[in-house]
Amino acid sequence: MSPLDNLMKHLSRLPGLGPRSARRMVLHLLKRREAVMLPLIEAMVKAAQDVKGCSECGNLGGTDPCEICRDNGRDRGLICVVEDVADLWALERSHAFRGLYHVLGGTLSALEGVRPADLRIEKLLERVKSNDTREIILALNATVEGQATAHYVAERLAPLNVSITRLAHGLPVGGELDYLDDGTLAAAMQARRKAG
Amino acid sequence: MSPLDNLMKHLSRLPGLGPRSARRMVLHLLKRREAVMLPLIEAMVKAAQDVKGCSECGNLGGTDPCEICRDNGRDRGLICVVEDVADLWALERSHAFRGLYHVLGGTLSALEGVRPADLRIEKLLERVKSNDTREIILALNATVEGQATAHYVAERLAPLNVSITRLAHGLPVGGELDYLDDGTLAAAMQARRKAG
Numbered sequence: 001m002s003p004l005d006n007l008m009k010h011l012s013r014l015p016g017l018g019p020r021s022a023r024r025m026v027l028h029l030l031k032r033r034e035a036v037m038l039p040l041i042e043a044m045v046k047a048a049q050d051v052k053g054c055s056e057c058g059n060l061g062g063t064d065p066c067e068i069c070r071d072n073g074r075d076r077g078l079i080c081v082v083e084d085v086a087d088l089w090a091l092e093r094s095h096a097f098r099g100l101y102h103v104l105g106g107t108l109s110a111l112e113g114v115r116p117a118d119l120r121i122e123k124l125l126e127r128v129k130s131n132d133t134r135e136i137i138l139a140l141n142a143t144v145e146g147q148a149t150a151h152y153v154a155e156r157l158a159p160l161n162v163s164i165t166r167l168a169h170g171l172p173v174g175g176e177l178d179y180l181d182d183g184t185l186a187a188a189m190q191a192r193r194k195a196g
Numbered sequence: 197m198s199p200l201d202n203l204m205k206h207l208s209r210l211p212g213l214g215p216r217s218a219r220r221m222v223l224h225l226l227k228r229r230e231a232v233m234l235p236l237i238e239a240m241v242k243a244a245q246d247v248k249g250c251s252e253c254g255n256l257g258g259t260d261p262c263e264i265c266r267d268n269g270r271d272r273g274l275i276c277v278v279e280d281v282a283d284l285w286a287l288e289r290s291h292a293f294r295g296l297y298h299v300l301g302g303t304l305s306a307l308e309g310v311r312p313a314d315l316r317i318e319k320l321l322e323r324v325k326s327n328d329t330r331e332i333i334l335a336l337n338a339t340v341e342g343q344a345t346a347h348y349v350a351e352r353l354a355p356l357n358v359s360i361t362r363l364a365h366g367l368p369v370g371g372e373l374d375y376l377d378d379g380t381l382a383a384a385m386q387a388r389r390k391a392g
Contacts, residue, residue, distance in 0.1 A: 002258045002263075003239070003243045003247055004243060004247050004256060004257060004258065007240060007243040010236045011236070013232070014232075014236075015221060016220060016221065021211075024211050024212060025210055025212065027281055027282055028210060029210075029240070029243075030243065030244075030247055030256055036209070036210075037240065038244060040206045040207070040210075040240070041244065043199070043203040043206045044233065044236070044237050045237060046199045047199040047200060047202070047203040047222070047226065048225075048229055048233050049199075050199045051199055060223075061198065062199055067198075084223075086220070089219065
């Protein structure tokens with residue numbers, strides 16, 4: 001396969017790109033090798049080498065623990081549990097939350113064979129036990145899998161002396177966190193209520 | 197800037213990508229470093245190093261002259277003139293043409309300061325003179341700039357003993373080659389007529 005077709009093949013597999021947009025991108029890159037393509041390659045190499053998962057919360061960043069976990073200005077008694085790093089970023093953009101996060105890394109799913117051990121649930125229990133956590137906010141997506149996972153996590157947290165809350169409904173049923181506008185996210189964060 | 201933000205910045209500048217799709221892409225890549233990100237980096241490095249412009253026709257490919265210019269099965273008496281490599285690729289996908297190509301590299305534009313010397317017009321004249329070219333097909337976009345450029349190129353070719361044709365109208369007025377379906381492209385190629 002020619003280097004051109006090979007690059008096109010790799011690009012067209014990325015989310016949101018098809019054969020057509022991959023072609024346009026390849027031409028754009030090859031016409032601007034010095035100005036666009038080489039800096040992009042460099043940025044990718046650097047990210048592939050330097051970006052690590054935070055061993056505490058599961059966020060991605062240049063350091064471990066991540067910037068959020070190391071920020072002493074944040075309320076360390078609050079942990080907001082999310083499915084994915086994208087959800088963490090969405091909440092950060094909304095500026096509605098100044099505590100810590102915990103990224104589960106997915107949702108329980110019998111169909112896709114995702115069991116509790118595949119998510120970062122034990123690590124969450126460990127964090128709650130070894131820190132002065134007073135509230136866990138379950139900010140999972142309002143999907144069937146997200147809510148089932150929230151239910152399971154709440155059950156596992158129940159024996160611990162910690163308040164468990166969920167995001168207020170305000171997020172549309174069936175919707176996903178990462179797609180919400182900042183205002184709705186902020187409103188949902190504000191009106192969170194006791195789980196159960 | 198963190199390696200994460202830096203990569204996001206570079207990706208979001210690519211055509212068709214905004215901040216949101218760049219974020220999704222970055223997460224997709226970082227979660228699949230071995231399977232997706234490193235092979236993509238490798239493909240980009242290889243393309244940046246090995247893809248060259250064809251010194252004859254201006255096409256992009258792994259060799260110079262390109263595969264099309266080296267293909268002895270093609271009709272070397274026919275040259276199809278296009279604005280951009282993307283247009284050449286679109287015609288190749290339509291399988292409507294089995295001659296050679298000539299990529300101008302743009303259109304004349306007083307506004308953007310593109311003069312005849314900025315396009316590969318001299319090279320086209322040279323190719324026509326030194327080869328047994330019997331027909332030039334002006335397959336430029338049906339835009340004002342494309343048609344003005346076609347007119348100019350036809351004038352420059354007039355003194356040479358070569359038949360000049362244009363793509364049949366069939367392509368929508370104001371439309372661009374690279375956006376057409378293969379059937380329309382093939383029909384337009386079939387019904388091409390004398391210029392002027």
